[in-house]
Amino acid sequence: MSTDTDPNAEADAPRFDRVDWEAYAGGRTGRVSTTTKLFALTVAPIVALAGYDRVAAGERETVFDAFAAATDLPLQAFGLDFAVTAVDYAFAATLLLFVWYLVVPLFQHPRIASHYWRRFKRNRPALVSLAWLFVVFGGGLLGPLVLNAPEQNILAGHQPPVGLTVAEANVPQCVGEVADGRCGGTWEYPLGTTRGGVGVFTGVVYGMTISMKIAFITTTIVAGIGITVGTVSAYAGGWVDEVAMRAVDIVLSFPTLLFFLLVLYVYGAGLGMFIVVFSLFGWGGTARYVRSKALSVSEEEFVKAGRLSGASTRRVVRRHVVPNTASSIITQLTLLIPGFLLAEAQLAFLGLGDSSIASWGQLIAAGRSDLAFAPWIVLAPGIVLFLTILAFNFLGDALLDAVDPEATTEAER
Amino acid sequence: MTDNGSGATADGSGATADGSGATADGSGATTDDPLLAVEGLRTTFETEAGDLVAVDGIDFTVERGETVCLVGESGSGKTVAVESLTGLIDQPPGRIEGSVRFRGAELTALPPKALRRHRGASIAYVFQNPQDALNHCYTVGWQLIEAIQVHEDVSDAAARARAIDLLDTVGVPDPAGRIDEYPHQFSGGEKQRVMIAMALVTEPDLLVADEPTTALDVTTQAGILQLLDDLKAEYGLGVLFVTHDLATVSQIADRVVVLYAGTVMERGPVVDVFERPAHPYTRALLACLPGRESDLDAVGGAERGGIAGSLPDPTAPPDGCRFAPRCAHAESACSTGDQPPEVAVGDGHRVSCIHYDPGDDPSALPDPTESAAEAERSSVESARQDVIGDE
Amino acid sequence: MSDAPLLSVRDLTKHYTTTRGGLFSRETNRIRAVDGVSFDIHPGEALGLVGESGCGKSTTASSVLRLTEPTAGDVIFNGGGRGGAGRNDDGTHPNDVTRFDRNELKAFRRDAQLIFQDPASSFDPRLSVGASIAELPLVHGMTDAERRRAIVEDLLERVGLSADEYDRYPHEFSGGEKQRLALARALVLNPDLLVADEPVSALDVSVQADILRLIDDLRAEFGLSVLFISHDISVVREVCDRTAVMYLGEIVEVGPTEAVFETPQHPYTEALLSAVPTLDPRSSGDHIRLTGSVPSPADPPSGCRFHTRCHRVIQPDGIDLDQSVWRRVLDFRERVVAGEIDSASVRERVRVGEASPGPPAGRSERAAADDTEVGGPDTDDAARVRAAYDLPATFRDPDVDRAVADAVAALLSGDDARAAETLAEAFTTPCADHAPEFTTHSDGHRAACLRHRPDLPGGMGVFDAE
Incomplete structure (x- = not known):
């Protein structure tokens, strides 16, 4: 084939037919990827902090205060003086997960990312939805750092939003200007206040934080359990499959709401409990979807090619099957989030939610008795909730079109 | 196959006469008109990348x-x-220009509803995938009988008899026994036969087989x-047959129309086109067929072994002959102006290529020169770059 | 050593069992997809495997590569420096792919690769094609990413693409280009055997020629052996040295490509060849028409599996009919015995016959019979039944005629069992009773047809290709 007789040159030439594969055989290939290392590195401080919180911080003390007291670091100066809950730790860990396994890969593969983006941006409503969700996400993340937590101030109750007025009789004390016996809104409370004098705008922004926590943490739990159960079920087959699918049946038919109410009466239920209960009983559909998707993907020729390459089943599943099922369940998950947000709002409205948190549902509940003369208390968070849910739905549809490979061939035909 | 269908033929052709009387719309058609005459048909689709010209001004006729x-x-x-031809393209995003006359009546001028009636009654379609076209929830007989009763008001028994007859006509063995079977019990070829039987229900004049x-x-x-x-032969049907397979052709x-990038490259009686192909594209297509060297002595060696490059971008077709960028015989004159006009190189045998003058012998194509081959390579190269640059 | 085949497949069998009922499943059905297939491929040789869809050729390919676990049989692979080994004392072979353990199988993956039919789904849509191809060297221990990339880029150029296409994604390639990429992926580990499963049937004719030529060039350059699977025998003719014809899970004929195509020794090969459209528009298009459809591999016919469709099916002693008439008689018999034709359907056909105007006949035999016969409604009905099922109105052989008449009468009187019994008794063929064995016709050209058995009636070793 080749006239090149220099053995060294042959060994070095990057040609497939000159590689001595025997020499490579047995080499280790299953190394931990850089992404995983970086994720572990960034998530470690959070885990450490959570551990410290549990072990060292006192009952009435925030973890930052305890840490500052122990190390003499001026943490308060950085605004780190708030109480950290278990939900916050989980939220931070989830965010890192999303950054390292969703955002970073998109930057690492700009070619495919721009391909997805080109197809995604064809869908105008989805673009607007994405922008809106960025607002909610940014507001939820940064808002609490900028705005003070909502506080009761009876004297400032029922203030109208900017540009609106309300009869003075309904207001304990008008913060803005009074004209013709009507109290006007001020920029101190851009969206008015509740009966207790809590700023609706502040409430809406803090509600964004709660909603983002619900969205991210439930998604992670549901996706984690769903993908694991679905893939294992599809690949193991036999009795494992059978057991897993019956478990899914149970999860799907489980009366989650009643169970949550039971937990609520026995233990009392905070946001953390809500998230845990609802996501632990919310993965059934996802698992079923992943299973069917994994079964169909494993029939694809590129999976067979993966097996033919000599790769272990684990590697084929991890590298080919899971990514190809995961991208299509992104859609399913974005459509699941609105359900959780709505459930939280409904429970809060019925007075069954966590009254210590400033969720949109709580705000709506607070305004329901004053609907006649102070509709903004209900309308402002209500509209934001409605828009957010709508945005998730639009986003889900657009993501399906953007990342589904079958849609690729259809569209490019 | 003809044998067992002959009983049905007599019946069927009798009905055809009645049927055509019923569907003829008396639009001044004369018997001289071809069954189907297409002139200047141009179909474009609006896309984000601009107007995509799928069909760029083609003409052809189909006789009975x-x-x-x-x-x-x-x-x-x-x-x-x-x-x-018959409104299967949604408009928009599609846009159809030109003239399609069926038995002398202009189809493009008809409102959609009338067009559908035509499509149903006089023009029948047979598609590539019979399994997609049959409903798997109903028996084959049920579907045939329904089609028959939609078309004409007959009793269940008569419709069933006619359905059996039709299945017999298209060569489904034991039609009486199999009429009550479901589509999944039929093999692929039998399903296609059932689809043809469905197409024959309305006694069409034109069968379009894609x-x-x-x-x-x-x-x-x-x-x-x-x-x-x-x-x-039996029904005097006109058949418009669409395929990529020259061996099937x-x-x-009877006659062939060779299309490339939405334009007609060559047309003529099948014997002429196959035995004396004129256009370089036709020659290259014939030469591509595997395992048939012996059939191809007439064709020059230049085209053997595939056609380099790929189809031009339909949103920006090249100047001049559409095939010029891939043609081994291309000269600079090939890439200017519009698609060359068709010239006659035989009786009904016409070719759209600048290398021919009217009356030329179809085998008179000059051998590709070195420079032409060079030009071809570079244009293929640039076409490649375009594709890459597109991403 | 050089005579030793690279791949030697012996009695390869793959049966699928379909089960139903979840946890408490039971075996319900056994599909014989591949039923005792044997062939050899020598180093540097291309063997074609042809047959209709559903004949088991793709299952054979994936069983050879152990993508599916074969039910039985040996697949002995002597490539990759394994040559020279003999059988063990217990009859097993150290190079038997079906007995390879995990590590041996992984090493085997380097030496035998596959290209698929569907270019659209053969690459992971979420990986760049370069990454997909470079995965194979990685799996086999080459951790040096630079070197992997260099090898893959070099290979991309060898299959007619350019090195900078490494970072592009599958959706950016045309079908033909993807098939080139698939070839690159199959070659990257420098295999000895390439299995090509319908590699061009999803491509345009103009692209097919390109890919076939590329396969041929690569085969010559790297000394590859190729198992080429296709339903299109003209494609096989183009690239293969030897050809094996499969029908219903069995090989019916195998030999040098030219011999198989020029002097086919099995009726099925004849029929396949005659069905290929020629490029000559003047040809009459006079094909051998196979009757019926491919039987279910769950319940293959006894004897020669092709006998239910064969145009050369043997007539037993004492019957001497025109071969096409004999075929129709047998078809009628099969369908009555199988219950496909019963008294209900016969009566329905008779009604249809009455309803249609004109005589229910078109063939001359029948027309003649109608002219001479003057009968009551019964004989009319009987004639209609015969016409409807493609049988002549009368047979020259009185025994045959009587048997058919009895059966038709039984059907008309509603006695299905008696009709089936009469026909089953009267018409038998040796093809249904004897499984054919391979006979050798010329160097390496073998076929399994009872026509080649001189000891059978009608066999006499005669097989004159028309």
């Missing part, structure tokens, strides 16, 4: 009792062309082609 083959690679616009044998095994394919040929066609 004749099979015309539209042949071309995928992307040549052949399927869009036949779908444009790659009807592509999904079938070669043994089954031969039977279906034979059937279409028999039906053409040689078996069934």
Whole structure:
């Protein structure tokens, strides 16, 4: 084939037919990827902090205060003086997960990312939805750092939003200007206040934080359990499959709401409990979807090619099957989030939610008795909730079109 | 196949006479008009990348009792062309210009509803994938009988008898026994036969078959082609047959229209086109066929072994001859102006290539010169770059 | 050593069992997809495997590569420096792919690769094609990413693409280009055997020629052996040295490509060849028409599996009919015995016959019979039944005629069992009773047809290709 007789040159030439594969055989290939290392590195401080919180911080003390007291670091100066809950730790860990396994890969593969983006941006409503969700996400993340937590101030109750007025009789004390016996809104409370004098705008922004926590943490739990159960079920087959699918049946038919109410009466239920209960009983559909998707993907020729390459089943599943099922369940998950947000709002409205948190549902509940003369208390968070849910739905549809490979061939035909 | 269908034929052709009387719309058609006459048909689609010209001004006719083959690679616009004939293209995003006359009546001027009636009654379609076209929830007989009763008001028993008859006509063995079976109990070839039976329900004058044998095994394919040929002869059907397979064309066609990038490259009686192909594209297509060297002595060696490059971008077709960028015989004159006009190189045999003058011998194509081959390579290269640059 | 085949497949069998009922499943059905297939491929040789869809050729390919576990049989692979080994004492072979353990199988993956039919789904849509191809060297231990990339880029150029296409994604390639990429992926580990499963049937004709030529060039350059699977025998003719014809899970004929195509020794091969459309528009298109459809591999016919469709099916002693008439008689018999034709359907056909105007006949035999016969409604009905099922109105052989008449009468009187019994008794063929064995016709050209058995009636070793 080749006239090149220099053995060294042959060994070095990057040609497939000159590689001595025997020499490579047995080499280790299953190394931990850089992404995983970086994720572990960034998530470690959070885990450490959570551990410290549990072990060292006192009952009435925030973890930052305890840490500052122990190390003499001026943490308060950085605004780190708030109480950290278990939900916050989980939220931070989830965010890192999303950054390292969703955002970073998109930057690492700009070619495919721009391909997805080109197809995604064809869908105008989805673009607007994405922008809106960025607002909610940014507001939820940064808002609490900028705005003070909502506080009761009876004297400032029922203030109208900017540009609106309300009869003075309904207001304990008008913060803005009074004209013709009507109290006007001020920029101190851009969206008015509740009966207790809590700023609706502040409430809406803090509600964004709660909603983002619900969205991210439930998604992670549901996706984690769903993908694991679905893939294992599809690949193991036999009795494992059978057991897993019956478990899914149970999860799907489980009366989650009643169970949550039971937990609520026995233990009392905070946001953390809500998230845990609802996501632990919310993965059934996802698992079923992943299973069917994994079964169909494993029939694809590129999976067979993966097996033919000599790769272990684990590697084929991890590298080919899971990514190809995961991208299509992104859609399913974005459509699941609105359900959780709505459930939280409904429970809060019925007075069954966590009254210590400033969720949109709580705000709506607070305004329901004053609907006649102070509709903004209900309308402002209500509209934001409605828009957010709508945005998730639009986003889900657009993501399906953007990342589904079958849609690729259809569209490019 | 003709044998067991002959009983049905007498019945069927009698009904055809009645049927055509009922569907003729008396629009001043004369018997001189061809069954189907297409002139300047141009179908474009609005896309984000600009107007996509799928079919770029093609003409052809189909006479009664004749099979015309539209042949071309995928992307040549052949399927869009036949779908444009009878309103199977949604407008928008599609836009259809030109004239389609069926028995002398202009189809493009008809409102959609009338067009659908035409499509149902006088023009029948057979598609590539019979399994997609049959409803798996109902028996074959049920579907046939329904089609018959939609078309004419007959009793259940009469419709059933006619359904059995039709199945017999298309060569389904034991039609009486199998009429109550479901589509999944039929093989691929039998399903295609059932689809043809469905198409015959309305006693059409024109049968449009879009790659009807592509999904079938070669043994089954031969039977279906034979059937279409028999039906053409028995019913005097006009058949418009769309395919990418030249070997199929040689078996069934009376006349051939070779399409490339939405334009007609060459047309003529099948014997002329196959024995004395004129256009470099036709020659290259014939030379591509595997395992048939012996059949191809007439064709020069220049085209053997595939056609380099790929189809031009339909949103920005090249100047001059559409095939010039891939043509081994291309000269600079080939890439200017519009697609060359068709010139006659035989009786009904016409070619759109600047290398021919009217009356030339189709084998008079000059050998590709060095410079032409060079030009071809560089243009293929640049076409490649375009594709890459596009991303 | 050089005579030793690279791949030697012996009695390869793959049966699928379909089960139903979840946890408490039971075996319900056994599909014999591949039923005792044997062939050899020598180093540097291309063997074609042809047959209709459903004949088991793709299952054979994936069983050879152990993508599916074969039910039985040996697949002995002597490539990759394994040559020279003999059988063990217990009859097993150290190079038997079906007995390879995990590590041996992984090493085997380097030496035998596959290209698929569907270019659209053969690459992971979420990986760049370069990454997909470079995964194979990685799996086999080459951790040096630079070197992997260099090898893959070099290979991309060898299959007619350019090195900078490494970072592009599958959706950016045409079908033909993807098939080139698939070839690159199959070659990257420098295999000895390439299995090509319908590699061009999803491509345009103009692209097919390119890919076939590329396969041929690569085969010559790297000394590859190729198992080429296709339903299109003209493609096989183009690239293969030897050809094996499969029908219903069995090989019926195998030999040098030219011999198989020029002097086919099995009726099925004849029929396949005759079905291929020629490029000559003047040819009459006079094909051998196979009757019926491919039987279910769950319940293959006894004896020669092709006998239910064969145009050369043997007539037993004492019957001497025109071969096409004999075929129709047998078809009628099969369908009555199988219950496909019963008294209900016969009566329905008779009604249809009455309803249609004109005589229910078109064939001359029948027309003649109608002219001479003057009968009551019964004989009319009987004639209609015969016409409807493609049988002549009268047979020259009185025994045959009587048997058919009895059966038709039984059907008309509603006695299905008696009709089936009469026909089953009267018409038998040796093809249904004897499984054919391979006979050798010329160097390496073998076929399994009872026509080649001189000891059978009608066999006499005669097989004159028309």
